[in-house]
Amino acid sequence: MKRIGRGKFTLGEAKNYIPEISTSTKRLFKKLKAEFPFANLCVWNTSVLNEFMLHQPNRFFVLVETDKETSNAVFYFLREIRKSVFIDPTIDILEKYVVNENEVFIIKPLVTEAPILKINGVETASLEKMLVDIFCDGVIFSTQQGTEMRTIFKNAFDKYTINQNKMLRYADRRSKKEELNQFVKTISNLWQ
Numbered sequence: 512m513k514r515i516g517r518g519k520f521t522l523g524e525a526k527n528y529i530p531e532i533s534t535s536t537k538r539l540f541k542k543l544k545a546e547f548p549f550a551n552l553c554v555w556n557t558s559v560l561n562e563f564m565l566h567q568p569n570r571f572f573v574l575v576e577t578d579k580e581t582s583n584a585v586f587y588f589l590r591e592i593r594k595s596v597f598i599d600p601t602i603d604i605l606e607k608y609v610v611n612e613n614e615v616f617i618i619k620p621l622v623t624e625a626p627i628l629k630i631n632g633v634e635t636a637s638l639e640k641m642l643v644d645i646f647c648d649g650v651i652f653s654t655q656q657g658t659e660m661r662t663i664f665k666n667a668f669d670k671y672t673i674n675q676n677k678m679l680r681y682a683d684r685r686s687k688k689e690e691l692n693q694f695v696k697t698i699s700n701l702w703q
Contacts, residue, residue, distance in 0.1 A: 532631050550577050554634065595614065622681070
């Protein structure tokens, strides 16, 4: 039996998701932590979602999530060393300025109590956080919407143990708990 939430179990062996941390992500996190030692940070690359996707995108974002108060400082710090850095961009900005960019950095406010993991000294997104972020943010995760989002959720639930309580608690922090819960119920009925 594997635990999928508080008081919830299912048959099978638990398989925890541990994202691969690239050397560049590790380097970036260390630079940010050295410059902002007291800031809460979560750094991850959307390329880790390829494992769950059917259609493979050719452009990825490096997401740097930090405290709302630190966002501007992180933006200006990264702007000094990188070219394409945006704070919480709109779809219009992404369509106009990100078209031909290979490496795009997006600064977002880190939601309090977001489920993050510490892997090899890097604070990064848990699978539960990634799934909720894809569901809640159709702008940054525009390539992961629609049928692709259902594919991502199905593959994530099939391959790994998802703590549904943790996922729904984070969705609640993003004011999308009921919608996500309904989405998961709907697509899990399709899987059967």
